[in-house]
Amino acid sequence: MEDMNPVFPFPFQAYDIQKKFMRELYFTIKNSELGIFESPTGTGKSLSICCGALQWYSDNRKKTIQDIENDITKIKTDLKNLTDSEDWLQAEYDKIKKNQTLTELQFKLDKIKKQDELFNEMKNRVAKQKSNSNNNFNGNQFSNSNKIDKEDVNKENILETEGNDDDLIVDICDKNSSDDEELDDDLNEESEHLAVKIYISSRTHSQLSQFIGEVKRTVFKERIRVVTLASRQHYCINSDVTRLKNVNLINERCLDMQKCKTKSTSVGDDGKVLKRTKTKSCSGCPYYNQNNITKLKERLLVDIMDMEDLVKCGKELKACPYYAARMALDDAQVVLLSHAGIVNSGARSGFSIKLKDNILILDEAHGLTAALENAHSAPVSLKQLSSVKTYLNFYINKYRARLNSKNLLLLNQMNFVVGKLLGILKPKIEKEQNDTKIYTLEDFVIKSEIDHLNLRPLVEFCKETRLAPKLHGFSMRYTQEVLEEENKRKTINQKSSFENFISKIKKTDDKVVEEIKEVKTSQLPTETSAGSGLYAVLDFLDMLCDRSENGRVLIQIAEDNTSQLKYLLLNTAEHFADIVSQCRSVILAGGTMEPISEFESLLTNNRTVERVNIVKCAHVVPEDNVLAVCLNKGPSNGNLNFSYENRMSNELLNEVGRLLRNVSSIVPGGVVCFLPSYAYELTVYQHLLNNKFIDSISKKKVIFREPKSATEVEQVLQKFATAVRKREGDRTGALLLSVVGGKLSEGLNFSDDLGRCVIVIGMPYPNVKSPELQEKMNYLNRTIGNAAGNQYYENLCMKAVNQCIGRAVRHASDYACVLLVDERYSRPHTTAALPYFVQKSLLTGCTFGQTIGSIARFFSKHKEMKQKN
Structure with missing residues (x-):
């Protein structure tokens, strides 16, 4: 059979080890096996992965079409040969069943073939758009008009938000819609796809860009559809959002701006804004435009872009690269993403990644265990806890009269939990400084005195009411007021001890007093740590909720204010096992995969599995x-x-x-x-x-x-x-x-x-x-x-x-x-x-x-x- 000796279209004369790598990769995927591939750095590993996997994809697609056509022919022949039978009821039933199967097969075949037709149409549209863009696009006019519009919007925001804190008050009904639910409904109506996808993961985004370069060197570049997935932090081109830095705050701000897109705007024939209808105290993102995103998505699928190209093209088309990549996911045949996007179930869900019966290739897999551990570590620092505690206190006190009783109770419980976690990191005796201890989850909740609380509803409350972004908004709006009040409180609390300290010093100059004041001020929390701190606390509490036997809590107490709590995942294989069970084939590839035993146990999770193919390639050098x-x-x-x-x-x-x-x-x-x-x-x-x-x-x-x-x-x-x-x-x-x-x-x-x-x-x-x-x-x-x-x-x-x-x-x-x-x-x-x-x-x-x-x-x-x- 042709499959027994596939031909790999390498862009130049392949070395023997490259041929071996591609052949072994091809048959590992074909046989639905797990694989560990070691090919030293510098031996063309990335290109070998692309050629081996894409050749299998091409052959598998042809085989799928051929199998469907053969089945259709066979069913049609059977229908023709159906003869009258004494059991006419059974014969009629068989005929109906065969016709149903025939209809389903014909539908699948038409849909697969239609994909090629649609892709060719997409190519023509993109070519036409490029031609029009080169003739008509004026960069200076674009930037100036955008700047004017943003200035108008900022003025509106200032007017609308002054003296109004409604957007900061938690409301149990203020649930955050599932990530990008509206976009998914609008843009991905036909999400069902028949083709198998190849997911390729690497450690860094620069390494993913290298894969894009390798795909462009192959013969598949004209007919393969590739997309690189990344977070908003990497793809967002709205400066008002990216300045937030923290990925969680960027996500929340992006979703907030989507909700504001209902603001209606009347535009005259000359393109000038005639009338705006104010509906909310914010403006929609100018890059969240369905038509522009669709154009960018088509450009992405036709041209094969790396992350840098996509961002550049997004700015040109005034379209969001993040949503263009998300929108292109269903039509893509090869999906590139970082290890963090694969190993974290939350990230997979956020990207709507479906691993079932698909291929997963993890390059640079030597760092896979570390990626799994980092994805489930949930560290929270003393600084973050202190900041959250301070701002949460002031938040509750300021809005106490405007909160309903249930929300006030839950906020106080959250404040209590944060205070107890903070107390763990503030030792009462000096000998506990520079100490590190590890507890089981059960022992930790008892030690921290929060074992009587049901943490799950508390975490869900914070997520549903979007407390973290609201607390961030509160900290941005009232930072100075909070710091002044905190400074007064500390001054009062420390007055007696401070006076005793001064009385013991016979000669004190002004410089010493100033230094003491500077230290006191520097210890106050900042709005930045308050904004991101609650996310860290919620991640940590989320881990505590599971009460896993394989989980531990690390308490590190240090003198230099770097104390922290950290969740430890002792068995990374249990989280990776879900990925392995879903995929048709999982390939771990790297330049140095020794010791192999670690990766074998990661794939098999200490079970007896006979389908792990271990491939060790020599170096290309003599x-x-x-x-x-x-x-x-x-x-x-x-x-x-x-x-x-x-x-x-x-x-x-x-x-x-x-x-x-x-x-x-x-x-x-x-x-x-x-x-x-x-x-x-x-x-x-x-x-x-x-x-x-x-x-x-x-x-x-x-x-x-x-x-x-x-x-x-x-x-x-x-x-x-x-x-x-x-x-x-x-x-x-x-x-x-x-x-x-x-x-x-x-x-x-x-x-x-x-x-x-x-x-x-x-x-x-x-x-x-x-x-x-x-x-x-x-x-x-x-x-x-x-x-x-x-x-x-x-x-x-x-x-x-x-x-x-x-x-x-x-x-x-x-x-x-x-x-x-x-x-x-x-x-x-x-x-x-x-x-x-x-x-x-x-x-x-x-x-x-x-x-x-x-x-x-x-x-x-x-x-x-x-x-x-």
């Missing part, structure tokens, strides 16, 4: 283009063991200095050295500086350090690249000191001369004494056994190491050395957790002399090959 070494002994022949107890010793730090000095002298180009933490990186650098190692290394390499600020990363990388390429005097490149799990360990490309050697010093185990980690390990040991907790601990370390290794060797002709500096890397179970392409050339248990010799020969050989070419 085996001798990678040299991997586990270094056991340093230049002075001392054992290299960077355990937490040993790593600060002068002897070991000296070994690091000698190692970097020697490697820098023989490795051409760029060397990237990863250290376990920012603190240890600072310790190493200071030691190298104080002991003159920096001076020696600088003769061969310009030294750079990873910045802690994300805004400085690009600048450091540019300087590093310049130093590598612009070699002056005896200098042969640059050395970059980085941190495992930092800003340079994931997603960055150190190809060719930028990363000729990657060094990982020590094993970056997380703090085993962390209560959070200990609780997770104990849970795994208790539920799974077989030292599952220790395995999880090892996996955390090795996943971080593998991400560092993946920064180098990015294409077929690239070459690099990987140096793992710690004797523990030579352990069999550790080497087994390294990427497949590293294991093939790995040298274990090496001394420093053996290592330096191997590195020298490696680069000498590639220098000769380069000269020959």
Whole structure:
């Protein structure tokens, strides 16, 4: 059969591993299996996913049509061959049933074929719109008229809202309609679809944009319909909404503006506004226009746009990109979204994502467990609780006379709960400072003294009355009044103790008094934390309502006002199991998927499942283009063991200095050295500086350090690249000191001369004494056994190491050395957790002399090959 040997239309000559990847992906989907695919970064993984999955989609669509046509032909033949039977009643029944089936099949076939006709019509409309737009569109007129209209609207808003707080009063009937219900009713009347969808998820939106670029390189670009889903925070182009920053507030403001679209406006022949009818104290969003959104949706489906293109086109057409993407979802065949949009059931529901019988491919799946944990963590800080408590108090007191008895009772209960949570984070005795504790959900509600309350109705009340956005509006409108009243209250409460403090000081200058006042003022909550804080509190209470046996509450109490409560999900697999059960096929793909066992348990949820297909692809580079070494002994022949107890010793730090000095002298180009933490990186650098190692290394390499600020990363990388390429005097490149799990360990490309050697010093185990980690390990040991907790601990370390290794060797002709500096890397179970392409050339248990010799020969050989070419 043709399916047994599918042809993949790769845009250029595919490598064998790419052919293997596409073939395995094709049949994993075809057989409705689960798959774990490891293909090293730089091997064209994204393009292989696109070609393999889209070829299956194309073949499956053809097969579906062919099967329906065959069934129709067979039924028609059967109907013709029906003969009179003695049992005429049964014969008539069979005839009716066959005719019903025939009608259903014909309807399906017509609908599938009509999709192509509609898509072609859509292409023609889009082409015509582009032509008209190029001839008629005047950007300056657009922006000026919009500006005038917005100014008029703002004036109306000011007039209408002055002295009127009706919009801030909670009302039990003021229920928030289901997310975008009106739009869904108006624009998605024919939501039923027959075609299977392919959902492709990745860690970041920039990685999703890469998939868009890869799809455009394939032969499918003219006939495939692709949409990228993202939140309003990423897609909103209304500056009045985006300035709110917090995603929940953006969502609420957007929905509020939709409700205001009923405002009628009379427009004259010249386009000027003649009359406005004021119906509400707000204006509808100018970008929420059904006709314009429809045009943008069609442009999106025809042109295949990434997020940046969609936003740009939305501004041009004066149409909302968020709703255009939502509207295009039903017609799309490939849907791109972030991991957060998939793993969170609330996000899936908000986007109206239907996974049942569809395909889910998760790229960069090494971060899937972390994404699941983050989606169900619900942290709430001391600052947020304090702010919510302050503003909720003033809210209740200000509107007490205008609230009905039931709402007032529920608001007081909410205020009581927030106060109890706040009390948990404000220890009464000094020895509880800098303390971390973990409780089961039952123990936590008892400790916080809220076990007598039914939290579910309270949470539902807050959501139905939209208390969070109302409290935000209250905080924006009455910030100054609240701060003044709070300042007075604190002054009165602290007066006696403050006077006692002053009396004990014999000489007090004005500066000291001013500093005390500044501290008191800075401790007051801000309107920003009040606006978003209640959302965090409600998320946390939502988790408490479930009372899951696999849930825990982490209490972190700190002196520096960073105390917080956090929900811990101990079993991420139980939430992912629902996704796996719905999908026809789930594929986890990544550059470094070791240790595989973690992802197997995530897919199977500790059940016996025979349909997990594990595919490990080699690298596109030849085996001798990678040299991997586990270094056991340093230049002075001392054992290299960077355990937490040993790593600060002068002897070991000296070994690091000698190692970097020697490697820098023989490795051409760029060397990237990863250290376990920012603190240890600072310790190493200071030691190298104080002991003159920096001076020696600088003769061969310009030294750079990873910045802690994300805004400085690009600048450091540019300087590093310049130093590598612009070699002056005896200098042969640059050395970059980085941190495992930092800003340079994931997603960055150190190809060719930028990363000729990657060094990982020590094993970056997380703090085993962390209560959070200990609780997770104990849970795994208790539920799974077989030292599952220790395995999880090892996996955390090795996943971080593998991400560092993946920064180098990015294409077929690239070459690099990987140096793992710690004797523990030579352990069999550790080497087994390294990427497949590293294991093939790995040298274990090496001394420093053996290592330096191997590195020298490696680069000498590639220098000769380069000269020959």
